[in-house]
Amino acid sequence: MLTIGKLGEAAGVKVPTIRYYEQIGLLPEAERSSGNQRLYGRKAMERLAFIRHARDLGFTLEAIRDLLSLSDKPDQSCAAADAIAKAQLAEVESRLARLTALKSELERMVVQCAGGKIADCRVIEVLGDHSLCATDHRHPETEATQ
Numbered sequence: 001m002l003t004i005g006k007l008g009e010a011a012g013v014k015v016p017t018i019r020y021y022e023q024i025g026l027l028p029e030a031e032r033s034s035g036n037q038r039l040y041g042r043k044a045m046e047r048l049a050f051i052r053h054a055r056d057l058g059f060t061l062e063a064i065r066d067l068l069s070l071s072d073k074p075d076q077s078c079a080a081a082d083a084i085a086k087a088q089l090a091e092v093e094s095r096l097a098r099l100t101a102l103k104s105e106l107e108r109m110v111v112q113c114a115g116g117k118i119a120d121c122r123v124i125e126v127l128g129d130h131s132l133c134a135t136d137h138r139h140p141e142t143e144a145t146q
Contacts, residue, residue, distance in 0.1 A: 004037075004040070026051055105134060109127075
C-alpha cells in the first residue's frame, strides 16, 4: 500500500491532483490507515497512470471518465473507445491547423516589419486590426465569445 505522497511520486502526479481525482470520482476513495492516512493499492496506481497518460494525450476529464468506464467492462466492443480516440485526434488535427495558420501569420507579420518606429510597426498594426491577417487563426471558443 502506498501513501498519497508515494503514489503521487510514483505516478508523477501532485497530491492535490490525486485528491481532486478522488473528489470527482475518477479515482475511488482511498482506504485509510489507523492514523486516517490515505492508502492506495496497485489498482489505484494503474488507474492513476491511465489518467495521467490520457491527460498527457490531451483527453478531457469527461473523455477519461468515459474511457475508464469502458475499461471496467473488458468484454464489450471497443467501438466507443475508438470513437473517443478519433474525436481526440480530430481535435488535435484542428489545433495543429490553427497553430500552422498562427505560425504563418506571425512569420508574415515579422517579415513585413520594417524595423522603424512603433507608429509604423506592422506587428502593432496587424494586432490592432484582425482584418489585416491573411488567415482566420482564431480559436473557435474565442471566436464564439466575441
